Amino acid sequence: MENKKIIFTAPWQVEVETEQRSSFKVGNKEVLVKKKYSLISPGTELACLSGNEGWFQMPSVPGYSSVSEIIELGEEVEGYQAGDHVFHYGDHSLYSVISTSGIFLKAPSDVPLHWVPFTRMASVAMTSIRVSNIELGDHVAVTGLGLIGNMAAQLASMQGASVIGIDLSLNRINTAKECGIAYTLQSGSTTKEEIAELTEGRGVSTLIDATGIPSVVANGLPWVAKYGEVVLLGSPRGEFQGNITDLLNYIHLDGYGCITFKGAHEWRYPVEPDVFVKHSLARNSQIIFDLLRRKQLKIEPLISHILKPEQAVQAYEGLRNDKDHYQGVLFDWSEV
Structure with missing residues (x-):
């Protein structure tokens, strides 16, 4: 199995790495997923690429918003099956093993797949409304x-x-x-x-x-x-x-x-629903799904580029130096 990853190797250095894997170890409550689309978060990822974010140690794979297809399920995973599309906080890699706890939600079937990763950005934005x-x-x-x-x-x-x-x-x-x-x-x-x-x-x-x-x-x-x-x-x-x-x-x-x-940092609210707290990141995500279904939250005008992972250097250069024309940049993994 060939896995492809986008890696920040040093400040302002972006590379695409391919590795051969015979298999992935999937835990009881984990799944192996194959990315469909992942979305660049310009502010966070450019800050990481600059080398000025202490929590991001290079070399490392950036990214935190994806829609993927489930390939393999752990023995204790319930409510999902191979072939399901899921929204999760996934990085820019073709395959990854992820936990089903936290933000791991079935993608709405009546919403275009390439819109789904924008749920993360909308959830971040929603925090400003929640605290206001x-x-x-x-x-x-x-x-x-x-x-x-x-x-x-x-x-x-x-x-x-x-x-x-x-x-x-x-x-x-x-x-x-x-x-x-x-x-x-x-x-x-x-x-x-x-x-x-x-x-x-x-x-x-x-x-x-x-x-x-x-x-x-x-x-x-x-x-x-x-x-x-x-x-x-x-x-x-x-x-x-x-x-x-x-x-x-x-x-x-x-x-x-x-x-x-x-x-209004997004992590001020719990990830999963809690009886003592009205808001959570999971609840916000479900609300955003509904806004996307009803086309109340406009996504298509925000998409400036849908690129292949091999075009990662172009993507980050554009977001850094051509902000007028690069805004919502998705990586399309579907044919990798």
Whole structure:
């Protein structure tokens, strides 16, 4: 059996490796799967490829969102059979042995297979809605309209908000329009005034930052209405030089707005359902499946490329250096 893997071997070095395997050892509660599609998470994977993520040790296989076909089942696996398509947090490799605990869900049969890996990105985005106070009629700004930010904007719209999507890239702004985002702005020196006009001078009640760039958050604070909230969806990365007293005053002083900051990292909720907690990653994923079935969550406009694993270097180079044209990049393993 020939297994193919995409490997980060060193900072900014991507290779495709093929190995021969006579078999895979499958535990009692594990399955052997063959990938159909895996989705690149641009923010996380480029951070790993840079060598700046301490938890990702090179050489290693990146990736964490896949749809696969079950090839072999462990003796204690119930409710599944060979040939089933499943959504799981899988890496960029053709074959892998995975546990059936955690996020291991049957892919909906009435949803295109290549949409299914986007469930992970949508689940990440959904955390920003879960922690927020967004209600019907609110104005919400989302900075950064990549995969995560775009889907956060779509989900905030479903929550009943008038959403303002903000990005530097006109291509991403146009994609947001295709996905039904009510208002879009190209960020610049007049953004505050444009937001004031859209909100009749009140500002947004919620600012969701999907960029992870500290300066973007700092620059967005004047857009937030009094007693509003800032939701940190993108993981903050990079150095920022500034006066922290200004930031603290936005939180502390009534004159600055008494703004509340909230973290929206996906792992703040349990993976599997728990009777003591309303939300879980598994429940969020099932809700997203339903949104995909009803075509309420737009996926097709987000897909910029479907590439073969052999084109991995092109994929990561594009995501790093041509962000206008590379956004949702899938690896198609179906003919490998």
